[in-house]
Amino acid sequence: MDLASQATGIGALSEPVRRALYEYVVSQTDAVSRERAATAVGVATHTAKFHLDKLVDEGLLKTEFRRLSGRSGPGAGRPSKLYRRGEREFAVSLPPRRYDLVGHILASAVERAATDGTSMAAAMDAAATDEGRAAGSTSASRSEDDLDRLSETLTDQGYEARVEDDTVLLANCPFDTLAKEHTALVCGLNQHYVQGVAEGLGADALQACLEPADGWCCVRTRRS
Structure with a gap:
């Protein structure tokens, strides 16, 4: 068990806003935008972006880019950055259990x-x-x-x-x-x-x- 890495990842959820954003994102059936996540937990978009990207850095979330309008080509707008649950698994047990x-x-x-x-x-x-x-x-x-x-x-x-x-x-x-x-x-x-x-x-x-x-x-x- 890589205790330092696992503990750091899980420790990222100790911050209340970050934990709320994580719980919201992983409860959704599809990836969500930072604007939608911010509205859901009642924080400013720039605050949500900061915490969401921290969760990505720790491997708890991952990102993808997609146009939410479903349109493509000129005038369709820029793809949005979306967040969903990361693929990394976290488990900390002290003493270690396997x-x-x-x-x-x-x-x-x-x-x-x-x-x-x-x-x-x-x-x-x-x-x-x-x-x-x-x-x-x-x-x-x-x-x-x-x-x-x-x-x-x-x-x-x-x-x-x-x-x-x-x-x-x-x-x-x-x-x-x-x-x-x-x-x-x-x-x-x-x-x-x-x-x-x-x-x-x-x-x-x-x-x-x-x-x-x-x-x-x-x-x-x-x-x-």
Whole structure:
């Protein structure tokens, strides 16, 4: 999670006029002009323009240009600048949560089980491992030590990892609520995901193990 960027984007909505303009624009079925938005929330057009463009800068809105008259050619007038919801998604969770990742793994497992005829348990393990490998293979870590590389990569995934006594410990579980309600399922998924990340990093000597402990995520990783 890019916390700084996400927080800045969502923080743009803390200004009341800006938030009102955003809520109005996204509630419409089509893009709207700044004049229409200004009238809807009761502010001057130049004020609406300032706040709308700030929302565009943060990726919350996007713009397009279109003649509202529907006419074209000479005399049709200049195209108007219109605003609509941006395509960027925002989600800030502290501590970090990755329920989207669990959903993706579960969906992949269901498809795998339906296609290959494997059990759901095996499909879950395979899907979690594959997802972890993908994350590890695209890691930006430049550390030379495998444990450090795994720690940095898992921290980027929301685990708040740290290396202690030659072991990667995870101070945060990105799947916390699900893990509390479906412990065996989610912790097993977690173990295979972390192992997949290590494999994606090329750190084949690392082994992810289930070792639940109070105050820690259930997975610990050390050299095998």
